[in-house]
Amino acid sequence: MFIKKVNYLYKFLIIFSLILPINSSRAEFFKDISNIITINESRLSYGVSVTDINSDGNNEFIVTGFGYPNLALSYIDGKLKNIIQEDIFLDRERKTIGVAACDIDKDGFEEVYFLNTDTYSGDKKYSDRLLDKKQKKFFDLFEIEENKTSLNLTAGRSVVCVDRNGNGVYGFYVANYGGPTRFYELNNNLLIDKAPKLKIDRVTGGRAVVAGHIISDNTDIFAANERGSNFLYKNNNGSFTELSNEYEVQDKYENGRGTTLSDVFYRGQLDIVSSNWNGNHRIFALDGNEFRDIAQPDFNQPTRIRTVISADFDNDGFDEIFMNNIGQPNKLFKILDNGVLKKIDIQVGLEYFGLGTGAAVSDIDNDGILELLVAHGESGMQPLSLYKADIKEKFNYIRIQPLNKFGAPARGATVTLISNLRKHSKTIDAGSGYLCQMEPVAHFGLRKGEKIRSVVIQWTNGQKKSLKISKINKTIKVKQ
Secondary structure, three states, rough: HHHHHHHHHHHHHHHHHOOOOOOOOOOOOOOHHHEEEEOOEEEEEEEEEEEEEOOOOOOEEEEEEEEOEEEEEEOOOEEEOOOOOOOHHHOOOOEEEEEEEEEOOOOOEEEEEEEOOOOOOOOOOOOEEEEEEOOEEEHHHOOOHHHHHHHHEEEEEEEEEEEEOOOOOOOOEEEEEEEEEEEEEOOOOOOOOOOOHHHHEEEEEEEEOOOOOOOOOOOEEEEEOOOOOOOEEEEOEEEEEOOOHHHHOOOOOOOOOEEEOOOOOEOOEEEEEEEOOOOOOOOEEEEOOOOEEOOOOHHHHOEEEEEEEOOOOOOOOOEEEEEEOOOOEEEEEEEEEEHHHHOOOOOOOOOOOEEEEEEEEOOOOOOOOOOOEEEEEOOOOOOEEEEOOOOOOOEEEEEEEEOOOOOOEOOOOOEEEEEEEEEEEEEOOOOOOOOOOOOOOOOEOOOOOOOOOEEEOOOOOOOOOEEOOOOOOOOOOOOO
């Protein structure tokens, strides 16, 4: 089996990695560019999403406010500025925690789900919002009279977009805490909770959830839970079968938090990076018909974890895993070949006293280098932080942005780069590894001497499209 073979090499590789020259293993990995945020006062923030909120072709950071206004930060003239002033979007009264965006009405533009939580678990006072935009103004789909019976009035944590039928029409899976999971789909402006019919309306301590090609050619769902087993839902052409026990990812004695999908072996297979609150962090790698936890000791040691992000921050062709902690220093690991993780000694971005709640990445200024936005809150007010790799040596890159047949981001699709050096898969982030959602782009830094043979997009319906790449250092949009 693949993972067993890798384990035989593990001790040698981890020792070898200590002397392996990695271009970005310097202490000054990040630089702090928070000064470009025009208004950055101390506040309680939680989740972050990345979407094109004003339909101008550029993405914005959507930052939730917990008793503070939600923000839409757009890069304008070298600064990050809040561009939305509508009260229904700012929503100062409700306590917003999770956020995700996707197209649920087939108009080619993403709607934004704001998950509000004014209590720890169970019944809550403030309902969620689902914002659509018509004639340049936002309105809440939950405020339509016919939809008021479908309001989510249970405390939740995360929300993720799922194209369960593979037809480009998304629904929102809402991970509630102390109440049933919700799964909202739209039919002629009528919001329908499909969770009972799909038999995924389980009552649990819902925390994080991700969606993508995990164990099937359709959009599967992995949900990390607190005080109970995780869920792994295999998508059977629109219905779901729960298989966490069969695949050994239940982790029932831990408390799930930050989760992401990452190809840690550069083999063209998405693995599950699943962290736990003050517990052992996991990397579940698929080995035949089950997952094996291959996390190394320095990675799996317990922390007060929030968000986990897998991305190539410095464009050297090796992804990093960023671990955002609350009240403890953040951590950064570089993913070497064969699944070996090398801890990077960072200084900027450690945030020893940071109260990190959520984080997201995007090439917000369109220069080919990812920015990392970190939100803070929960136990104290702090401003936002914005970081960028302090690159000493320039590398090439390629960015692939799949769009579905309606022209909206194909969240949950998989993009695989095939080169002379690796076969590397990335998911188009569907949301809420914990409260957050990354940009809907597959960003690949390119290694020295790397030649791209092809790029393959696997759409949410399982179909594949192969691309020949003639130019690099650009973003390529591909419509289904």
